[in-house]
Amino acid sequence: MSSKNLRSDARRNRDAVLATAMRVLGQKPDASIQEIADASGVGRTTVYRNFPAREDLARALFAVVVEEQRAIVAAAVAQGGTAAEILRRLGPEILAVGERYRFLDVHRDLVTEDPHERPGPEDPLLTWLTAAHESGAIHAGLPPHWAYAMVRALAVGANEEVAAGRASPAEAGRLLGETLVRTFTA
Known part of the structure; x- marks a missing residue:
C-alpha cells in the first residue's frame, strides 16, 4: 500500500518502520521483523500490517x-x-x-x-x-x-x-x- 493513501499516523508508523529497517538492516542484514519493530517503537503487528512478509x-x-x-x-x-x-x-x-x-x-x-x-x-x-x-x-x-x-x-x-x-x-x-x-x- 502506498504511504500516500494512509492516515497521517499510519504514514508516520510506516515511515518509522522503513527508516528503522534501513538502519537496523544496515548493521545486521538478517535482523528479524521483531528486532525492527522493537527498534522502531511500534508493535510487531504494526510492522506486519504494513509489510505482511519480509x-x-x-x-x-x-x-x-x-x-x-x-x-x-x-x-x-x-x-x-x-x-x-x-x-x-x-x-x-x-x-x-x-x-x-x-x-x-x-x-x-x-x-x-x-x-x-x-x-x-x-x-x-x-x-x-x-x-x-x-x-x-x-x-x-x-x-x-x-x-x-x-x-x-x-x-x-x-x-x-x-x-x-x-x-x-x-x-x-x-x-x-x-x-x-x-x-x-x-
Whole structure:
C-alpha cells in the first residue's frame, strides 16, 4: 500500500518502520521483523500490517532507493551543464546511494520483480538520456533505454567493486562518473 493513501499516523508508523529497517538492516542484514519493530517503537503487528512478509519490507526499501536515485538524477540534471558534467556528478551520487543501501544486496532477486525499477516516461534518468540523445550529446548509436540499462549495470558493478574491497567508495564514484562520460558522451 502506498504511504500516500494512509492516515497521517499510519504514514508516520510506516515511515518509522522503513527508516528503522534501513538502519537496523544496515548493521545486521538478517535482523528479524521483531528486532525492527522493537527498534522502531511500534508493535510487531504494526510492522506486519504494513509489510505482511519480509519480502514486502524489502520491496518497500527498494522503492525508497529508487525514489532517492530519481531525486539525485533530477538534482544533477537541474544543476545543468554538459552531458559530461552531469554524468561525472552522477557517478559519485549514484554510488553513494548503493553504499547506504548495501544491505539490500541480500534481497537483490526482488529488484527484477519491483515495478518501481522499470523506467516510466517520467523517470528523470531516462528523460535526460532521451533528451541528450536527441540533442546529439549522447552517442547516436546508443538508444536511451539501452543507455539507461547500462548506467544501472555499471552502477551495480561499481558497488560490487567497493563491496569486494577493490576500490574505495570515493574512487569507485569517480571512476563510475568517468566511465559514464567515456561510454555515453558523443
